[in-house]
Amino acid sequence: MRGINKSYGSSQALRDVNLKVSTGELIALLGPSGSGKTTLLRIIAGIESPDPGGRIFFDGTDVSATDLGKRRIGFVFQHYALFKHMSVFENIAFGLRSKPRQERPSNAAIKAKVEELLALVQLQNFAPRYPSQLSGGQRQRVALARALAVEPRVLLLDEPFGALDATVRRELRRWLRKLHDRIHVTSIFVTHDQEEALEVADRVAVMNAGRIEQFAPPEEVYERPANPFVYGFLGNFNLFHGRRDGAPRSETPSTPATFVRPHDIEILRDNADGSGIAAKVTHIGFLGSAVNVELIKLDDHQQVDAALTTQAYRDLALKVDQEVFIKLRNPHSFYEDYAI
Amino acid sequence: MGRATPVIPGFSLTLGYTLFYLSLFVLIPLAGLVFKTTQLTWGEFWHTITDPVVVAAFRLTFGASALAALINGICGLMVAWVLVREPFPGRKLFDALIDFPFALPTAVAGIAFSTLYIGSGWIGGFGDHLVSGTNWVAARLGHPDFIPSGALSFLDFPLSNTNAGIVVVLIFVGLPFVVRTVQPVLQEWDLEQEQAAESLGANGWTTFRRVIFPEIFPAWLSGMTLAFARAIGEYGSVIFIASNIPGKSQIVPLQIVTKLDEFQYSEATAIGVVLLFASLLILLAINGIEVWARRREQVA
Secondary structure, eight states: OOOOOOOOOSOSSOOSOOOOOOTTOEEEEEOOTTSSHHHHHHHHHTSSOOOTTOOOEETTEEOTTSOGGGSOEEEEOTTOOOOTTSOHHHHHHHHHHTSOTTTOOOHHHHHHHHHHHHHHTTOGGGTTOOGGGSOHHHHHHHHHHHHHHTOOSEEEEESTTTTSOHHHHHHHHHHHHHHHHHHOOEEEEEESOHHHHHHHOSEEEEEETTEEEEEEOHHHHHHSOSSHHHHHHTSOOEEEESOOTTOOOOSSSSOEEEEEOGGGEEEESSOSSSOOEEEEEEEEEEOSSEEEEEEEETTTOOEEEEEEEHHHHHHHTOOTTOEEEEEEOSOEEEETTSOO | OOSSSOSSSOHHHHHHHHHHHHIIIIIHHHHHHHHHHTTSOHHHHHHHHTOHHHHHHHHHHHHHHHHHHHHHHHHHHHHHHHHHHOOOTTHHHHHHHTTHHHHSOHHHHHHHHHHHHSTTSTTTTHHHHHHHHHHHHHHHTTOSOSSOTTTTGGGOOOOTTSHHHHHHHHHHHHHHHHHHHHHHHHHHOOHHHHHHHHHTTOOHHHIIIIIIHHHHHHHHHHHHHHHHHHHHHOOHHHHHHSOOOTTTSOOHHHHHHHHHHTTOHHHHHHHHHHHHHHHHHHHHHHHHHHHHHHHHHHOO
16 A cells, blocks of 8 residues: 545545555554544445545555445454344354455354354354354454455554453453554554554554644654644643743744653752752652652742652652752743744 | 333232223123123034035135235335325325224115215216216217227226225225334334435335334234224125125125024124134234244344
8 A cells, every 4th residue: 555645625524634644454443532543444444434535545555435345354343343134254254254255254264264264363262153142342343353364455543442441451452462463454543542542553543633733653753743732642741831930032032942751850868060950849650660749839939740659758758848950851942932 | 021110010010900901891792702602512513613604604704804914015115115104285185084994884885885986987888978978068068979888887886786896995994004013113213224225225125125114024914903893894885885695795894794693693603703713813814923023033
């Protein structure tokens, strides 16, 4: 597949979205609810059609006018949409049995294919069961196997782990990553969970209000966010208005806003080189693996959240009401015309 | 259902009430029917129910009811589908009209249908009416007869006094059942199932046959069963449209009434008992299919 390129006219749901996905990639569409990510996925699938002018290409061919059934995509629905009256086996075999007579594989070939897929999703012994007898994670894997049975050019997953509890979710997303490493089918999945997107995807498209704000590998999205929205959506942050101490004086008249992650706030007991900002500890929250420290800057009484490793916290021996100095590591400045 | 905390308190009271209610309105009258029949000897009983006229009536009642139920099954499914899935102006009105056959006295329906379907009725003589109407307009415009009389007689449907007429009125009385049983299932239907089937390359027909129909099958079958059962007992509308010739176009309920008119009460109940047990067997068989169909998706 060379790429998908689509623009979506004046509609509110999606605004001029362009996206190019390479063959074999695993892409996450990440965004808050209402950002248009599911709409985009359904348009790629052909369940919904874009405004006139929008174009979708698979492998360089325009499929915009091709029906859902002929696009050769695999779609995994958020609530699986398994066929309740069919066994797991029949669910997976459905796509093969639905082919026109001359293309339809023999029963033996269907059986072999379904068994291969069942092994792939690790449900070998579940073939005769019905969807109502399966757990959520198992259903999700059946839905995935069903979508893969027709050997899709693109696999599309709508909030694939949305309906599962946290443990199963974490397990299943690692499993999906491993599966993708084995079969290398171009995949796009929708999620609102930044951790999920960062962990699983090759590249992440961060969406907001119908636009793709940034489309880059997870590290880049996290380390070099394109704008305050991306920065804010990917994790907690501290926002400093006005010019930071030691920052190069900007040519632009507007004041920059500076973003710093809590774990990039360094706490020092003394201000050895004079670049620290004086602050006072107001609260300490012990989480086990990390410690959240709330501070107040002494100059403008702005609250600052810091996250320390337990080790660093012990070394500092912090107390509430203690006066310390903070330093900002890895700060990001954006100009204020980007409202958040 | 947890046995520990029943939803309705006083289990023995409610069970007792249910049994009493059923006995009062169903079991006791039916027992009376069977009891009255036992006044006949086996020979008399056998003679009554194997009388060629009675056998023909059974054949007609079950045949016409089954045919009407089947037609209602197919058409009712389409009506339910259109009412749920295709928004059109006046949908609410049509939806309300579906229940009409429940409320209308069936004798009134029978008279209306037989008037429409007699040779000179609107539908019974549709072709002839069309010819005379056209020629009337032609005469007004100063033309001679536009269409020769009798040219459109193939458009006449004189179904009164035929057994086809019986099926027509039975379709009318059974119409709401299939629509009303299938409708809620279609309303609850999850469109994603269809989209999933389509994304797997299934065409519309395959999707309907393998994905949608199995889901609505139990409801559809019980709708047809109800329509069928209703048609077996239907009397009022049928006697107006049927020619009621013994051995040819008499339905079982009419046979029973005829026997009663001749003061042959035991013979009448004998026919009633056979009708009762035949219906019971058919209903049980259909219920069996339904249970089997439902169980496939709910083995939990």
